[in-house]
Amino acid sequence: MVLCSWFQVKKAFFALVANGVRAAPLWESKKQSFVGMLTITDFINILTRYYKSPMVQIYELEEHKIETWRELYLQETFKPLVHISPDASIFDAVYSLIKNKIHRLPVIDPVSGNALYILTHKRILKFLVDNELWPTQTEELGVGTYNNIAYIHPDTPLITALSVFTHRRVSALPVVDHHGKVVDIYSKFDVINLAAEKTYNNLDVTVTQALRHRSQYFEGVMKCNRLETLETIVDRIVKAEVHRLVVVDEESRIIGIVSLSDILQALVLTPKNN
Incomplete structure (x- = not known):
């Protein structure tokens, strides 16, 4: 799915929902090229920037076009579209995803300029596992975030949680x-x-x-402990089709988080002698 930059912001996000996708490339007809991605992060940024109270309608979400939002947002931070060619290696793709701290990497044909598909952490990890292109020996888990973990409480206001997403740049x-x-x-x-x-x-x-309105069946939080091997962790993530595991102790208290980015960095980018 491709979105045009002149679409209304609200309708664009409804299109993501209707098509069951989390992001889509943005096409700008004036430039005749792809100029970026519209993601759930954009939706969160709009909400945190313009939300005032339940009594005040978010005009910017209801009326703005994508290009208007981009012009306002890019005044503060310009981020050109990060993409890759179909001839690039898996290493190049993983390096680009992690270096740019993005979760989706458009694959664009350099000749036609067409967007062929979108690479994600999950798709790359599944490919590595299916083709056994990762270390077959088990090893103790040495990846993840264990300090200054971003988390919330059950009674945290939703607007506060959205602000944490924005400021901490985390996906869960x-x-x-x-x-x-x-x-x-x-x-x-x-x-x-x-x-x-x-x-x-x-x-x-x-x-x-807010969590009472989940659109899909929720099996519960996927967890692991620090003593489990990397092979076990990867297998659980792939089978459960999740993006991260929460590391807990014997009493289910939070210790850390292991994400797809952490695992790909360990499997693909970390030198073997490290």
Whole structure:
């Protein structure tokens, strides 16, 4: 799916929901080229930037075109479209994803300029596992984030959670009770439900209330412990089709997070002698 930059922002996000995708390339007819990606992160940025109260409509989301939002947003930070050619290696793709801290990498034909497909961390990891292009020996897990972990509580206001996404640049937030135990997880993908149900005008609700509107069946938080091997971790992520595991202790208290980015960096980018 490709979106034109003159689409209304609201309709563009509805299109993402209707097609069951998390992002789409942006085409600008004036330049006759792809100029960026529209993602759930953009939706979160709009909400956190313009939300005032449940009584005030978010005009910028209702009326702005994508190109208007991009002009306002890019005044603060210009980020050209990061893409790759179909002839590039898996190493190049992983390096580009991690270096640029992005989750989707458009593959664009250099001759025609057409967007062929979009590479993600999950697709690359599944390819590596299916083709056994990763270390077959087991090894103790040495990747992940274990300090200054971003998390929220069940009673955290939704607008606060969205702000954490923006400032910490994370794709999911473990929901931790006041005893430190992991009870749920709120991801960027869950935010798109606000567009699907048109409930984005009230962001003062708690995270627990927002999670009641999940559009898909939720099996629970996928967890692991620090003693499990990298092979076990990868197998669990691939089978569960999730983007991260929450590392917990014996009492389900949060210790850290292991993400697809962490694993790909360990498997592909980290030198073997390290």
